[in-house]
Amino acid sequence: MSFQALAAHSSPGRDELLHFVAEVRNLLYRILEDRQHFGFLWEGAASLHELAWQTYRHDIVDGAGLELDIAIADIPEYVLRQHGLSGRPLSFKFGVVATIDARWARIGAHFSIREWLARLLAAIDAILDSLVAACGGKGGLVKEFKDALAALI
Numbered sequence: 001m002s003f004q005a006l007a008a009h010s011s012p013g014r015d016e017l018l019h020f021v022a023e024v025r026n027l028l029y030r031i032l033e034d035r036q037h038f039g040f041l042w043e044g045a046a047s048l049h050e051l052a053w054q055t056y057r058h059d060i061v062d063g064a065g066l067e068l069d070i071a072i073a074d075i076p077e078y079v080l081r082q083h084g085l086s087g088r089p090l091s092f093k094f095g096v097v098a099t100i101d102a103r104w105a106r107i108g109a110h111f112s113i114r115e116w117l118a119r120l121l122a123a124i125d126a127i128l129d130s131l132v133a134a135c136g137g138k139g140g141l142v143k144e145f146k147d148a149l150a151a152l153i
Contacts (some may be wrong), residue, residue, distance in 0.1 A: 002101075006019055007094040011087050012090045017072050017085060018072055021067075025060060025065075028149070030074065031117070041149065042152075064141045065141050073133070097120070097124055117153055125143070125146075
């Protein structure tokens with residue numbers, strides 16, 4: 001499932017939140033893997049790139065990073081509503097992420113990769129912040145890893 005597919009749901013809920021977390025992990029992988037487009041993050045910091053890879057493999061995809069996936073099932077419905085993590089509010093947030101993600105094709109003509117990445121990560125934060133809060137802090141590692149990458153922009 002892609003960010004665009006998530007945005008197509010008229011009344012998203014838990015299943016879509018799980019898919020969203022998977023898409024965030026996919027994006028983080030892409031940022032680490034695609035040196036052609038995202039190599040600027042690692043200029044003069046090859047050891048940092050390797051440490052990021054190790055963290056991704058052992059802590060984001062496995063380990064503490066999976067706490068978020070598990071915790072989503074236990075979020076009470078009223079907490080999902082309070083944080084805008086269901087229905088129309090979540091649909092809007094998914095739409096914002098999908099709109100920015102779709103602008104990848106226009107990089108160079110209208111804005112830079114750095115600008116695109118900064119906007120996309122900020123839009124993801126609108127959901128991820130709420131999700132981590134709704135889970136009582138579980139999954140904070142995924143958000144903090146994303147934030148650390150954003151700081152390199």
